[in-house]
Amino acid sequence: xxxxDILKLAGAGGVLLLSGTAAAGDTxxxxxxxxxxxxxxxxxxxxxxxxxEWACNQANALxxxxxKAFEDKSVCRKxxxxxxxxxxxxxxxxxxxxxxxxxxxxxxxxxCFKPACVSACLVGALRKTPxxxxxxxxxxCMGCRxxxxxxxFQIPAYEYSDPLTPRVRKCTFCAERLGEGKKxxxxxxxxxxxxxxxKRRDLVMLAYSRIRQFPDRYxxxxxxxxxxxxxxxxxxxxxxFTKTELPALNSxxxxxxxxxxxxxxxxxxxxxxxxxxxLGLSMISMKTxxxxxxxxxxxx
Amino acid sequence: xKRKDNIFGISAVITIVIGLAVAFGxxxxxxxxxxxxxxxSQCHSCETPTAQNPCLTNCPRMSQVNVAGxxxxxxxxxxxxxxxxxxxxxxxxxxxxxxxxxxxxxxxxTTCHHYSPEGHISPxxxxxxxxxxxxxxxxxxxxxxxxxxxxxxxxEWSHDTDCRICHMxxxxxxxxxxxxxxxTDIVGISHVRLVEPEKKVYYTSYKGKPVVxxxxxxxxxxxxxxxxxxxxxxNCSGCHDIEKPVRAAKSEAEVxxxxxxxxxxxSCETCHDSREKPAFAHGSTGWPLNQYHVKLECRGCHPTGKxxxxxxxxxxxxxxxxxxxxxxxxxxxxQLDKTHAEVDCGDCHRDxxxxxxxxxxxxxDDNRSPEKAPPGHYVKTRG
Numbered sequence: 001x002x003x004x005d006i007l008k009l010a011g012a013g014g015v016l017l018l019s020g021t022a023a024a025g026d027t028x029x030x031x032x033x034x035x036x037x038x039x040x041x042x043x044x045x046x047x048x049x050x051x052x053e054w055a056c057n058q059a060n061a062l063x064x065x066x067x068k069a070f071e072d073k074s075v076c077r078k079x080x081x082x083x084x085x086x087x088x089x090x091x092x093x094x095x096x097x098x099x100x101x102x103x104x105x106x107x108x109x110x111x112c113f114k115p116a117c118v119s120a121c122l123v124g125a126l127r128k129t130p131x132x133x134x135x136x137x138x139x140x141c142m143g144c145r146x147x148x149x150x151x152x153f154q155i156p157a158y159e160y161s162d163p164l165t166p167r168v169r170k171c172t173f174c175a176e177r178l179g180e181g182k183k184x185x186x187x188x189x190x191x192x193x194x195x196x197x198x199k200r201r202d203l204v205m206l207a208y209s210r211i212r213q214f215p216d217r218y219x220x221x222x223x224x225x226x227x228x229x230x231x232x233x234x235x236x237x238x239x240x241f242t243k244t245e246l247p248a249l250n251s252x253x254x255x256x257x258x259x260x261x262x263x264x265x266x267x268x269x270x271x272x273x274x275x276x277x278x279l280g281l282s283m284i285s286m287k288t289x290x291x292x293x294x295x296x297x298x299x300x
Numbered sequence: 301x302k303r304k305d306n307i308f309g310i311s312a313v314i315t316i317v318i319g320l321a322v323a324f325g326x327x328x329x330x331x332x333x334x335x336x337x338x339x340x341s342q343c344h345s346c347e348t349p350t351a352q353n354p355c356l357t358n359c360p361r362m363s364q365v366n367v368a369g370x371x372x373x374x375x376x377x378x379x380x381x382x383x384x385x386x387x388x389x390x391x392x393x394x395x396x397x398x399x400x401x402x403x404x405x406x407x408x409x410t411t412c413h414h415y416s417p418e419g420h421i422s423p424x425x426x427x428x429x430x431x432x433x434x435x436x437x438x439x440x441x442x443x444x445x446x447x448x449x450x451x452x453x454x455x456e457w458s459h460d461t462d463c464r465i466c467h468m469x470x471x472x473x474x475x476x477x478x479x480x481x482x483x484t485d486i487v488g489i490s491h492v493r494l495v496e497p498e499k500k501v502y503y504t505s506y507k508g509k510p511v512v513x514x515x516x517x518x519x520x521x522x523x524x525x526x527x528x529x530x531x532x533x534x535n536c537s538g539c540h541d542i543e544k545p546v547r548a549a550k551s552e553a554e555v556x557x558x559x560x561x562x563x564x565x566x567s568c569e570t571c572h573d574s575r576e577k578p579a580f581a582h583g584s585t586g587w588p589l590n591q592y593h594v595k596l597e598c599r600g601c602h603p604t605g606k607x608x609x610x611x612x613x614x615x616x617x618x619x620x621x622x623x624x625x626x627x628x629x630x631x632x633x634x635q636l637d638k639t640h641a642e643v644d645c646g647d648c649h650r651d652x653x654x655x656x657x658x659x660x661x662x663x664x665d666d667n668r669s670p671e672k673a674p675p676g677h678y679v680k681t682r683g
Contacts, residue, residue, distance in 0.1 A: 047451055047461045067388075073461070099456040099541070191463075192451060193444025198437045206437045 038200030052186035119255030133173035229253030
């Protein structure tokens, strides 16, 4: 954080022009906070009622659609993605239920511990808070939409419909509600309590205790425990996660590669020093070359 | 001497104090109260649970005390109005009796009441808090508990999760009860009485003897089997699935698993035959029942165990308590005259063998026989 502030000051001095990405969010200093909050999504319990979609719509004042608009369950069969006026969607998948019914998976921002969107953001509009949520500040955002490209879950959406003040839109983890001591709106409304809200550390333990208790019901994998360096939202599934729409990711944080390269290259102001050094050296060598030539000319 | 007195006094005081402590201290409290017979580890995962950290294990706790068999369906409430959480939808009028009847084919009361301590059946709200998830994240709140319990079965057979299947409409948001429908509308609706078949005949792939005749009623009545003893994995969708009217046949292994619980040591021919087996006739055991015995319940003579055990054929095995005072000899068709009525049974029926001809020679020297000189007169027997 401190380094970023220093760099921002330096940016004002013009050095920023040369060390282009130095102001980008730095996720390397972030450690997974033990007390960070999270949500465990149990897809074997979810019934696809879409109440979470409606509650999200209400809590974030996303659209004027009323509760009836969220009662049509057939839309779950389409593979929908979160969009600018729907931060979460519930999609059906084949969970191999004995009654032939589909299983359901709620999709929203995973609130990664080392978010690629935060890393990619040039201006620090996206921020990972120690409590868990990845928050967004539309005042800082300049609309480059690098976050949308960077996110491995393809979550951030953009208000293309608003030509004047478009914002990047994604699940906020109801950061404001959490500040008031409430649960996220989707968790609060879930009739089947398929969503469990709590400290992430406890949720991981809960997830594994469920797997141990009902080994036939779940695959032995808690998605999000390690994926992309760990996420605040995690999932339990009755089938292998490769058969769901969640992407297969290893435990390496997404920003790690880019940050390693960029932070390595730009460490110690190497590019400006190198640039001016080479310039200086070539100027000196050119000057001495000129002098030699003059001397040669004089001598001749 | 004085010192000795002192020591005696002190030891006496200590003894009294210890005695009082034992009599009125906490130990006395514990022994006075009837401690429920539960194992701590059924609920607590750690050695020393405290109020702050009870370290409760996750529900459902499969090892919990089973309430089935201790409570009768007639004790169960008929209709419950679930309105503690009325919010977006109205109350649910839950026909408890109807569901309890259906649960009889599943795991009985424990199908839903998965945790009930000794002595009573706990309603959902006793453990599941109204305020939602408790400190124990593994335990759903009351809302989650209700919904999971209902929806998991309902969606299996109706393939629908519409809220209005159970919830009454909420008339505006002003009424707290949230419903205008009278609960008497659903009182008295019962599950269709399941008619128990007399027998079932199965045609199997067993070579040579493919026919299995299963006497269903004999098994339930003779062996006192409850539905759930054999129907272990039935659920609502087995009968009610609206998309699958024809239920899938059980596999060979599944059927054998049910029967082999009792018939493990029997040969295949116990059940399999080339044709339909006749119903059980007592004569096939070598002891045809007479007019009196045929009226009795099987369990009247074969009382113990799941299996019907072979009884001794002599009368005193069962009727050992009969004597000239309490036995009406007329039921045999012979009314004893006054003299013979006072004679001990064994005097005529030698060695208490009632199946062989009585012997008169104990008292009479004239070689008489009971046919020629009956010890009374013949009467018409009842029945």
